[in-house]
Amino acid sequence: MMSNQKIAQEVFEQVGGEKNIANATHCATRLRLNLKDNQQVDLKALDQIDGVIKAQLSNGQLQVVLGGKVNDVYEEFMNLLGGSTNERSSTVEKKKFSFGLLIETISGIFSPVLPVLIGCGMIQALNAVLVNFKLIDVESGLYQILQMTGDLIFYFLPFFLAVSAARKFKTSEYLAIALAAAFMYPTIMNGAMNAAETGIKSIDLLGLPVLFVNYKSTVFPIIFSVWVLSYLYRFIEKKTPEAFRILISPLLTLVIMIPLQLIVLGPAGSYLGNYIAVGVNYIYTAGGFLGAFLLGALRPVLVMFGMHYAITPIMVQELAETGITIILPALLVGNLAQSGAAFATGFLIKDKAQKSGAFTSAFTALCGITEPAMYGYNLKYKKPFYVALAAAGISAAYLSIFHAYSTAVALPGILALPTYHADNYIHIIIGVLIAIIGAFVGTLVIGIKQEPEQQAEVSKEISEKIYSPVNGKMQLLETVKDDVFSQKLMGDGVAFISNDGKIYAPISGEITMLFDTHHAIGIRSESGIEILIHVGLDTINLKGAGFNPQVKVGDKVTNQQLLLTFDQEAIIEKGYDPIIPLVITNHSEFKDIRKKMNGTDLSVQTGDWIIEIEN
Incomplete structure (x- = not known):
């Protein structure tokens, strides 16, 4: 097995080296690279690197799927880059606005935050297990500490997003954190919490209202603010004489940005988040089981194109507004169905090494990471992938009928089941079984065979x-x-x-x-x-x-x-x-x-x- 250092070195070479890399980041399973010239990339050569599950271009971004080793490979990759890509960003060609660019931007902002987001979500799941099995009491210090730890990123989410957004928009991380601090300052937060009781909903700033808004767990206000900051700070830096920049640039930036974000950007972003949460609930209510079927079935397709992280801010916003997310159950069964199909594929494969790999990837998918199972086996044989889509859709539709939801944004896998609820918990169990067993049995019945084009290629004399x-x-x-x-x-x-x-x-x-x-x-x-x-x-x-x-x-x-x-x-x-x-x-x-x-x-x-x- 190739070492992480070797994998990083090979990927580094295949993407065109330091001169072609504008930005590098990673998510839970993928190395995500923004390149100056995508034409230099040989996707087939990247696919052939031992340890690389799949390489693909999605929305202008190169995604190298590595599975669980992505953190270690990313660290080695950054060593080759000298630890940072910021100094090369100024030479990147500006991209025109498009839906693909929007998805890539959202993914790029949330990807660095995902490890903490998943970790806090899993701690909430652990706390739920301990309480459900009466291993700890809700009044105990252990429960309170675990609950606090699990809620850290959700309460202070603007701070986390401020850093990743600043890196994405190539601006000062510390000024971005200052903007997040303004949103979370006690004057604003306490005013929002006491507004119903006191009737005071804003404070006056030179005749303009600064609304009291609860920015806890919000997504869009800080992203909008850091985006505007990136242009304003760059403009001020450019216009300010170099000798006075250290004094004038941050002063002018904060004097302009804090009122602007509290009066305009913050409330606008908060309202947008509210409308999205309401919209998602409406789609599920109006679309019913059909909407749930489509989301459950198409979850793996979103993963293929790296667009699944664009759903994360919607779930976080939904959780912040309503205390629950109705999207996550569909994502859960989408993952579990891929696991069931991969388990069946493992039984059908005759090669011992491939059989072992299929079982390992199936277990990984069961825990919430589907790329190894999906790219390595289900997509390779095609039929298991399609069976998994159908099983996931049916399961998601079933869960929607019985009003399934989750109380935490945890990695959608079997370990997070305690955070899922429905009219009766038995429906969660039934939905999980439909996804896993349905995909497993369906794959066994339909069987697998080598792709026709592969057979033709191998059969050539x-x-x-x-x-x-x-x-x-x-x-x-x-x-x-x-x-x-x-x-x-x-x-x-x-x-x-x-x-x-x-x-x-x-x-x-x-x-x-x-x-x-x-x-x-x-x-x-x-x-x-x-x-x-x-x-x-x-x-x-x-x-x-x-x-x-x-x-x-x-x-x-x-x-x-x-x-x-x-x-x-x-x-x-x-x-x-x-x-x-x-x-x-x-x-x-x-x-x-x-x-x-x-x-x-x-x-x-x-x-x-x-x-x-x-x-």
């Missing part, structure tokens, strides 16, 4: 030779001092040491990849053989120095055509290993890969065939 790309020595791939190559994580192949610093085409085909530092070249033959030639180890750090490509991506090349020249002595002088791995990245699609020369340090010339591929 291929007998093709690959020739040496260098004049020099050939070695076994196992001798390469890099686990990615020696353990054949990227594919099977061989390795070389060049005598003359030249790389030739080992086969006729098309150049599919040329990394911007020119140390790696990908080529695909007409018959579908995909080859990666990687010149040296860790030579990405040379940033292209000494590498001179003779081709570009999209070029058609013939066998033994010169592809690249490189300064081998410079590579050695810089302390890097000059070995050149050649790997067949889609080797698993072929029946046999026969190497003509199986020894070490054997002399080869361009024109000597080294590998023969057969199906």
Whole structure:
């Protein structure tokens, strides 16, 4: 298994390196990257990285699905970036407003907050379990501390969103926190709580009313305010002489922003949140079980496009306004149905390694993380995915009939069941069973089979030779001092040491990849053989120095055509290993890969065939 550092390094290379990364963040399962040029990304190459479940572009954002290891990979990825991407943001092309951009913005703001949001929600679920089983008393100190911990992010949500919104809108995090503090200041909060009793609903500011609004758990007021802050602060900084910026910029910004947000932006955002909460309830009331069916069935589709986090602020706002969320039960059964389908797929798969992976991913989905099960197995075989959609829709419709809801925004999995309620709790149990057992039995009945296009591709008769790309020595791939190559994580192949610093085409085909530092070249033959030639180890750090490509991506090349020249002595002088791995990245699609020369340090010339591929 590739280490987290290696995964981060491979992703870093495939997305175009530091120069192409405008912003990097992550959610519970995905590395989310805003790139300057999406055309540089080879999604298929990213998919082939061991540890990457799926890579996709959604709403202009690259999403690399990693599952539970995303935190560790993100940390390694940020080390490669030097810890921050803010200084590169000014060169990013401004995007026109669109629905996709709105979804990407909301996701980008909520993604960094999700670990705390999920953690607090799960603590609320734990507290509910302890109380339901009479293990603790609601008057006990333990209950109160757990309840306080579980409510932290929901009460102080404006502070959390202020930081992530400031990062998203590229403005001062500390000024954003100051705006959140103004919303949560006791004068405003106490005034809102006592308004019904005192009849005082606002205070006067130069003839303008500052409304008392309870901003606890609100979403849109702070997001609107930080968005406006990003433009105002940038404008003031630009117009203020550099010598006075430290004094004038924050002063003017706060003097303008605090009244503006308390008089206009805050109330407007609060009203918007109220209307959304009312709207969601209306849709569920008017649409009934049909609306619930659609949400439950389409939840995995939203996950596929990375749009499911756009629902989070709606649930949070709904919870803040009504104390419950009627959306979450549909999301719960959407996850559980994917789990049931993956469990059935595991029973149907004959390969032991694949069977084990299916069961593991099914258990992960049962706990609320569906990407490994969905991308790794259900979508792969298609039918389990469709069965899961149907089971989830039926289950969500059933739960809506009996008025199911949740009292906490916890990860929608089996561990959070104590936070779900209905007319009678038995209906929650029945809904869960419909989702899991329905998807499980349905998948067993319908069965699985390999996708037709995959079968066609594998069934092609291929007998093709690959020739040496260098004049020099050939070695076994196992001798390469890099686990990615020696353990054949990227594919099977061989390795070389060049005598003359030249790389030739080992086969006729098309150049599919040329990394911007020119140390790696990908080529695909007409018959579908995909080859990666990687010149040296860790030579990405040379940033292209000494590498001179003779081709570009999209070029058609013939066998033994010169592809690249490189300064081998410079590579050695810089302390890097000059070995050149050649790997067949889609080797698993072929029946046999026969190497003509199986020894070490054997002399080869361009024109000597080294590998023969057969199906």
